[in-house]
Amino acid sequence: MKTSVRSRRDEKASSPTVLEVAKVAGVSVSTVSRILNGTARVSEAKRQAVEDAIAALDFEPNALAQSLKRGRSMTVGVLTQDVSSSYFTETLKGVEHALTDTGYAPLIASGHWNAEEEAHRVRLLIARRVDGIIILSGNLTSAQITQYSGQVPVVATGHRIEAPKAWAIELDNERGGVMATRHLLDLGHRRIAHIRGPEEHADAEQRFAGYRRALEEAGVQYDERLVVPGDFYETSGVLGVAELLARGAPFTAIFAANDQMAYGVRLALSRQGIRVPDDISLIGFDDLPGSLYTTPPLTTVRQPLFDMGRIAAGNLLRIIDGDPPEPFAPEVELVVRETTRRLR
Structure with missing residues (x-):
């Protein structure tokens, strides 16, 4: 003692x-x-x-x-959807970077793509007296987020919001879908399959709209047999290939609505003895860190995930301090690697 x-x-x-x-x-x-x-x-x-x-x-x-x-908790709530996803991990890195040396600490909660659960998590964060909340994607409506901003400053990605204490980052997903599809069209492909993201996700629907728009602009008839559902996870990429092959409609390229599904597509094609890109060209969306190291490295559409997290956190702190947010218009970019090639 x-x-x-x-x-x-x-x-x-x-x-x-x-x-x-x-x-x-x-x-x-x-x-x-x-x-x-x-x-x-x-x-x-x-x-x-x-x-x-x-x-x-x-x-x-x-x-x-x-x-x-100071009358503050010095904590920032971060509502993500799936902490195991590389998409959200990369965005969270940007948030963490922006909070470094500011005295603020992140308090992270997951909504799991469920609107009711997301709303519950936001209420819990507000009850914990966080000084502000960052909402990374999800199924909450812009109206709900605007309502929450009446209690605490909010910054959200994937929304369009105009409110005194709310700010949003909106990516042009339709343009990204056009870029991905047009890249395949420019390589001579006309039978282009698409594995969609969840229909309830606005970004997935916008990428699908971009796919259809690019086909229409190129004078290529849309074939619903070449479009299969997905859920943004690798497994649905595997299942999507199985569904496409079972339908029997020929295709020479696949546009997967995100990189994770593209990983599953690559695996499923390999198991069938189908070579990428010799037999089938493949393109994803996001440019996750692992996409540079797939075999072969994945052609994809890059969105600035780290910068989106960094700007979201930085602008939330500005709103908390009573300053106007800095403008930020994230742009998508085509990253051509080795999973796409000209149709022979």
Whole structure:
């Protein structure tokens, strides 16, 4: 017991206090506190002295006490859909990068593409008194998100929102669908199959609309036999190929609505002895980190996932501080690798 008490005393003695910082810096305790709270108007020399003292003493302010003084929790809620998905992992990296050294910590919740569950998670985050919420895709409506912004600032991806404390990032998924399909058309393909994303997802429907638009502009007749449903996961890529082959309608290329389904397509074709791109050309959408390392590397449509997360978090902090968000219009980009080739 004596050893335990002594250890606690030693630990307490080794932890520098605000008083020690003030002594080393040669300023008052109140000045140190106000600098830590971000409310002090002091000379640059005093501020530098305090920062030098903090570094020399390895002082770490009490985050809870600081947040209470500021009237903030210093937490940001992040509603994602599936933390196991590379799509959301890459976007979360951007969020994390933007929050580095800001004093804010992310509180992550998953909605699993279920509107009721997403709404429940948002209410839980608000109840936890987060200072703002980032909503990454999902099935919540723009009207719902606007309503939540009346309680806490919100930034969302995949929406179009106009509200005082809400801001959204909208990607032109239809343009991306046109780019993917047009790339295959330019290579001479006319029998182009498409594995769709879930019909309830706006981005999936927009990519499908882009597919149809590109065919129409090229004068290629739409064939519903070449379109099969998917759910954005690898398994549906495998099942999609099986369905296409079972239908018997010939095709020379496949546009999968995201990279994860394209991975499943590649596997299913390989199991059937169908070579990519010699026999079938394949293109995805997203440009996930792993797409560069598939065999062969995947041709895809890139969307700036990391930047979308970074800008979303940065603009949320601006709204929290009462500043207007910075404009950001993410653009899709065709990335040609080795899974597409000219039709012989």
